[in-house]
Amino acid sequence: MDLLGVAHQLHEADQKRLDQVREFLQEHIRRQSIEFWNREEFPAELVQGLAGQGLAGLQLDGSSHLLRGLLHAEIARADVSLSSIVGIHNELVVGMIDALGSAEQRELWLPKLTKFQAFGAFALTEPDHGSDIAGGIHTTVTREGEEYVLNGAKRWIGMGTLADFALIWAKCPDSGAVGAFLVESDRPGYSATKIENKIGLRIMQNADIVMDNVRVPLENKLPGAVDFASANALLMQSRAWVGWQAVGAMLATLDICTAYAKERQQFGQPIAAFQLVQEPLAEIAGNATACLSMMVDVARKQERGELEMVDAALAKSTATRLARRSASLGRALLGGNGVVTDYEMAKVFCDVEIIHTYEGTYEINSLIVGRALTGVSAFV
Numbered sequence: 001m002d003l004l005g006v007a008h009q010l011h012e013a014d015q016k017r018l019d020q021v022r023e024f025l026q027e028h029i030r031r032q033s034i035e036f037w038n039r040e041e042f043p044a045e046l047v048q049g050l051a052g053q054g055l056a057g058l059q060l061d062g063s064s065h066l067l068r069g070l071l072h073a074e075i076a077r078a079d080v081s082l083s084s085i086v087g088i089h090n091e092l093v094v095g096m097i098d099a100l101g102s103a104e105q106r107e108l109w110l111p112k113l114t115k116f117q118a119f120g121a122f123a124l125t126e127p128d129h130g131s132d133i134a135g136g137i138h139t140t141v142t143r144e145g146e147e148y149v150l151n152g153a154k155r156w157i158g159m160g161t162l163a164d165f166a167l168i169w170a171k172c173p174d175s176g177a178v179g180a181f182l183v184e185s186d187r188p189g190y191s192a193t194k195i196e197n198k199i200g201l202r203i204m205q206n207a208d209i210v211m212d213n214v215r216v217p218l219e220n221k222l223p224g225a226v227d228f229a230s231a232n233a234l235l236m237q238s239r240a241w242v243g244w245q246a247v248g249a250m251l252a253t254l255d256i257c258t259a260y261a262k263e264r265q266q267f268g269q270p271i272a273a274f275q276l277v278q279e280p281l282a283e284i285a286g287n288a289t290a291c292l293s294m295m296v297d298v299a300r301k302q303e304r305g306e307l308e309m310v311d312a313a314l315a316k317s318t319a320t321r322l323a324r325r326s327a328s329l330g331r332a333l334l335g336g337n338g339v340v341t342d343y344e345m346a347k348v349f350c351d352v353e354i355i356h357t358y359e360g361t362y363e364i365n366s367l368i369v370g371r372a373l374t375g376v377s378a379f380v
Helices: 012-028 033-039 044-052 055-060 066-080 080-098 104-112 228-263 275-303 307-333 336-339 345-355 362-374
Strands: 119-124 139-144 145-156 165-171 178-186 190-194 207-216
Touching: 012 066, 033 080, 033 104, 033 307, 044 055, 044 080, 055 066, 055 080, 055 104, 055 139, 066 080, 066 228, 066 275, 080 104, 080 119, 080 145, 080 165, 080 178, 080 228, 080 345, 104 207, 119 145, 145 165, 145 178, 165 207, 178 207, 228 275, 228 307, 228 345, 275 307, 307 336, 307 345, 336 345
Parallel strands: 119 165, 139 165
Antiparallel strands: 139 145, 145 207, 165 178, 190 207
């Protein structure tokens, strides 16, 4: 459902690609992902199917920001967990190596990454530092001869248990300089442990990473990652991407609830005939459409190179807030069936809780917007 006809703004070839990917996702991913989600299991075969649609290399294939955004929304429409895998892979791993890596790092890793023949992990957040990570990196790096030595811990690292390497952000204890280092996961002293029992994004394999005197050669440093501003530029684009995830989650909610309302019979008629069902459906459609329109404007800014952090923060906070509201309405509309994943709505409901928090919490993104509006920082 595209109430604004946004897809018609694409070139004909891009419209065909969007239609093709949507059809694949709805036929081969949407229902198939449920049991993997239930088991907190990584679906290697489904992920390879996404690679077959060119989604592992979306960041570098020359697509417009609008097409990329709509594709990310369609992945989330089928499964939000898998959309996190694809999005973080493109925005924060492929994008980081392409933008900040050396020629040798790009040559070695990008051909494999863009086919899902290898996986990386973006490792910034730490056990004791999330929202305040910009000034709170405790992971250290020191140089010893022709090697760097890393010590510390990272938490909530997506794909951390499966990745071939992690892009570790660390600080020199002497100079205070922040940099990023490509650390292969088979290095001695490196360990990654899966975080269990999550309520959402259960397909995404998040990890606690610990580094105990992990040594890497000098060439493993990413030359473009010279300070935290380098990370901030990546996070700005990633926050904008989460807005597209939220749009996809709202479209999924609308798909599920509209179909259910037409099929579910109560009091001798489909519940779609009831005013108290049509009203929340209309609200969900309005939320999705308003956010879709906002994200189109964000994509236009990205095309012009004009996106700023306040734009990304506003898009992320607003879209995830309305996705949370929509998922709540959708879960309630399904009644008891809304609390089991067989009917899909419970899965969307739980996944939206996570995107409301990650890539900068709703509250932190709201404070970024507030600072831009008032000129006064409310950060402690």
